[in-house]
Amino acid sequence: CQTNRPTNGLGGPASLETLNHWELKARVAIKTPEESVSATLDWQKKDSDFDFHIYGLFGATYAHLIQKGHEATLKLPEDRVHYHQDAEQLLYQSLGWDFPIDALSFWIKGLPSGKSGEQFSRNDEGELQQLTFNGWQVNFSRYQTFSGYSMPKMIKAKHPQLGLKVVIKDWEFLPTN
Amino acid sequence: ADDSDSVLKSEKEDVKKGAKKESSSVQKFAENIENLRTYQADFEQRVQNENGKEIDFSSGRFSIQRPNHFRWEVKLNFEQLIVADGDHVFTYDPELEQVTVQNQSKLLADSPLLLMTSDAEALAEAFNITTVDLADKPDSELFQLTPKKEGNIFDSVHILFEKNKIAELLMADTLGQKTSVKFSNIQVNQKLDSAQFSFVIPEGVDVIDSREVPLENGSE
Numbered sequence: 001c002q003t004n005r006p007t008n009g010l011g012g013p014a015s016l017e018t019l020n021h022w023e024l025k026a027r028v029a030i031k032t033p034e035e036s037v038s039a040t041l042d043w044q045k046k047d048s049d050f051d052f053h054i055y056g057l058f059g060a061t062y063a064h065l066i067q068k069g070h071e072a073t074l075k076l077p078e079d080r081v082h083y084h085q086d087a088e089q090l091l092y093q094s095l096g097w098d099f100p101i102d103a104l105s106f107w108i109k110g111l112p113s114g115k116s117g118e119q120f121s122r123n124d125e126g127e128l129q130q131l132t133f134n135g136w137q138v139n140f141s142r143y144q145t146f147s148g149y150s151m152p153k154m155i156k157a158k159h160p161q162l163g164l165k166v167v168i169k170d171w172e173f174l175p176t177n
Numbered sequence: 178a179d180d181s182d183s184v185l186k187s188e189k190e191d192v193k194k195g196a197k198k199e200s201s202s203v204q205k206f207a208e209n210i211e212n213l214r215t216y217q218a219d220f221e222q223r224v225q226n227e228n229g230k231e232i233d234f235s236s237g238r239f240s241i242q243r244p245n246h247f248r249w250e251v252k253l254n255f256e257q258l259i260v261a262d263g264d265h266v267f268t269y270d271p272e273l274e275q276v277t278v279q280n281q282s283k284l285l286a287d288s289p290l291l292l293m294t295s296d297a298e299a300l301a302e303a304f305n306i307t308t309v310d311l312a313d314k315p316d317s318e319l320f321q322l323t324p325k326k327e328g329n330i331f332d333s334v335h336i337l338f339e340k341n342k343i344a345e346l347l348m349a350d351t352l353g354q355k356t357s358v359k360f361s362n363i364q365v366n367q368k369l370d371s372a373q374f375s376f377v378i379p380e381g382v383d384v385i386d387s388r389e390v391p392l393e394n395g396s397e
Contacts, residue, residue, distance in 0.1 A: 058348050059225075075352050
């Protein structure tokens with residue numbers, strides 16, 4: 001992954017919040033009341049568009065969520081494909097998951113999402129440590145430098161109906177043009 | 178599909194050519210598998226999305242000891258260890274600090290690994306098996322296995338044998354994603370250390386026990 005830090009056009013390092021064109025690869029453990037799965041997550045984001053792809057051992061897709069402009073597509077095993085304008089609504093309607101994917105795109109960088117009702121605490125180094133939002137309890141740990149930014153390697157997010165553990169393998173920030 | 182209780186029985190009763198071809202393919206596949214009392218190889222796995230772009234690579238070591246033991250150890254790009262000890266399948270993800278324990282019997286159609294440790298009967302029950310003609314490769318045999326039961330994450334699994342050794346797996350999921358697993362340094366019917374087919378749950382990991390009957394006597 002890139003080691004040089006993207007700049008804000010004035011030569012200084014761009015602030016992490018403003019970097020909205022990135023790709024990451026992670027290992028994820030997903031726990032629902034019915035099953036527990038460990039898989040690979042490929043997540044690409046470009047402003048409000050994103051491609052969030054979870055696939056298991058032998059590459060079988062568990063879930064593939066794509067937001068492109070005003071159309072969200074959710075692909076599930078056995079050719080079950082669902083559509084909606086909004087990805088979070090789509091996840092809720094299709095899987096019954098109350099999954100804050102937009103907030104997660106901040107949490108994954110170790111940043112609070114700033115959404116109303118979110119509460120968080122920082123550790124002594126000022127790093128985001130714990131956060132609660134809409135029934136989610138999120139813990140951040142193992143901060144390390146990715147592409148020049150200090151970010152958490154492990155994020156654990158718990159919700160009554162869904163547990164998520166994410167270990168980041170690779171971060172890549174892409175030019176915004 | 179007929180759920181005959183034994184492959185041999187279905188062969189006698191069913192005279193339709195297709196079924197004959199299928200049952201002889203099942204028989205041939207079962208023979209190939211049963212000839213591999215033990216199997217050990219390095220593997221390279223590549224995942225391609227529906228547009229043919231490679232999205233993931235992993236490599237490691239794979240070994241089988243029939244009838245129902247196997248070990249799948251991913252070493253590169255991430256670490257993962259899957260061990261089937263005949264009763265349970267342990268999946269250990271060190272980075273995720275997690276071990277999942279499942280009943281081996283329940284998993285057959287979902288895990289291509291398990292089909293290589295199953296007998297003819299279990300295979301015939303779970304999969305439609307046909308042979309794919311490889312005219313230009315005399316000492317190779319290609320089998321296509323399609324799961325009979327619904328709710329499977331794979332559409333089909335192709336298994337290529339070269340000189341009676343498993344050389345490659347090709348799996349297609351239901352959304353057009355394809356995974357190729359190529360084997361090398363293949364050793365067949367060598368004595369294997371059986372310790373590699375048992376698993377002790379390490380300290381301090383989340384244990385997710387998705388068997389019906391929880392671990393009775395704790396971790397061995």
